[in-house]
Amino acid sequence: MTDFPGAAAELNNAAYAIVGAPLDVSTTFRPGARFGPDRIRQFSSSFDGYDRRTDRHFGDLVADTGDLTAWDDAAEYLSFLEGDLADHRAAGRLPLLVGGEHTVTVAGVRAADPDVYVCLDAHLDLYDAYAGNERSHATVTRRALEIVDEAILLGVRTGSEVEWDRAAEADVTVIHADDVGAWEPTFDGDAYLSVDIDAADPGFAPGTGTPAPFGLSPGELRDVVRTVAPRSIGFDVVEVNDRDDGQAAALGGKLLQEFVFSHADA
Numbered sequence: 001m002t003d004f005p006g007a008a009a010e011l012n013n014a015a016y017a018i019v020g021a022p023l024d025v026s027t028t029f030r031p032g033a034r035f036g037p038d039r040i041r042q043f044s045s046s047f048d049g050y051d052r053r054t055d056r057h058f059g060d061l062v063a064d065t066g067d068l069t070a071w072d073d074a075a076e077y078l079s080f081l082e083g084d085l086a087d088h089r090a091a092g093r094l095p096l097l098v099g100g101e102h103t104v105t106v107a108g109v110r111a112a113d114p115d116v117y118v119c120l121d122a123h124l125d126l127y128d129a130y131a132g133n134e135r136s137h138a139t140v141t142r143r144a145l146e147i148v149d150e151a152i153l154l155g156v157r158t159g160s161e162v163e164w165d166r167a168a169e170a171d172v173t174v175i176h177a178d179d180v181g182a183w184e185p186t187f188d189g190d191a192y193l194s195v196d197i198d199a200a201d202p203g204f205a206p207g208t209g210t211p212a213p214f215g216l217s218p219g220e221l222r223d224v225v226r227t228v229a230p231r232s233i234g235f236d237v238v239e240v241n242d243r244d245d246g247q248a249a250a251l252g253g254k255l256l257q258e259f260v261f262s263h264a265d266a
Contacts, residue, residue: 003018003041003066004256005046011065011093015092016061016094016096016263018063018065018256019085020037021067021098021099021107022070023074023099025072026074029209034100036252040249040256043253047257051261061264062260063093068081068084078106085111097234097235098252098256099239101137103136103140105140105236106144108234109143109148112190114232117147118152118154119144119152119154120193120195122155122196123138123159123210124156124164125139125141126139137209153172154175154180155175155176156175156176177199177214193232195252198212204218205247206247207247208248218251222258225255225262229258232259237255
């Protein structure tokens with residue numbers, strides 16, 4: 001494993017810490033999210049570390065702490081991951097969580113304890129349990145709502161009837177993929193921002209576990225990240241796998257950079 005390109009800051013001096021979480025136990029269609037952290041590092045290798053828009057250098061801000069090796073017991077792994085993320089926070093670093101399946105977001109939200117969960121995703125992920133599993137990647141929003149006051153889901157274009165019924169409650173706001181460009185954040189408090197790469201149309205990011213057509217463009221994803229980052233106290237990018245030629249990984253890595261530059265600039 002190599003470090004995320006340009007993540008050259010000394011850990012004790014870094015404002016952000018990349019934490020890889022290659023959990024891949026509940027994927028229901030195309031597995032391979034365990035390769036996500038390394039793929040994102042690999043296909044970000046050509047990125048420049050300087051951002052002209054914000055006049056900031058990635059290498060001055062970010063350290064890569066490697067991966068926390070995952071195992072089959074998701075509950076134990078999430079507790080372990082939560083503790084690691086909390087340690088970074090206690091040291092004054094904002095962890096940048098790189099999955100892995102979307103389940104790892106639960107640890108990120110627990111460690112951050114935000115007011116609002118903002119998620120770019122094709123799916124609602126509002127099952128209380130999927131195939132009997134309460135820690136499935138399809139239950140992430142439901143688990144987040146045990147912690148936050150509100151969930152805002154952007155880019156959604158599919159869900160079961162049970163999930164849509166839950167989404168109709170007051171603590172969930174769903175912004176369909178067609179409406180993301182006109183969305184303006186009106187939430188109160190701090191946010192946790194989660195990017196499930198399948199929010200992108202699979203024509204742009206085919207390397208993901210459950211691709212869904214009619215999704216967002218890379219520019220739409222970037223604009224949401226730039227908008228929400230200044231109000232965020234946590235971030236992740238998840239569900240990148242090895243089933244493409246690097247398109248999903250490159251997009252995930254660029255969105256991570258965009259989060260850092262926008263958050264630091266704020």
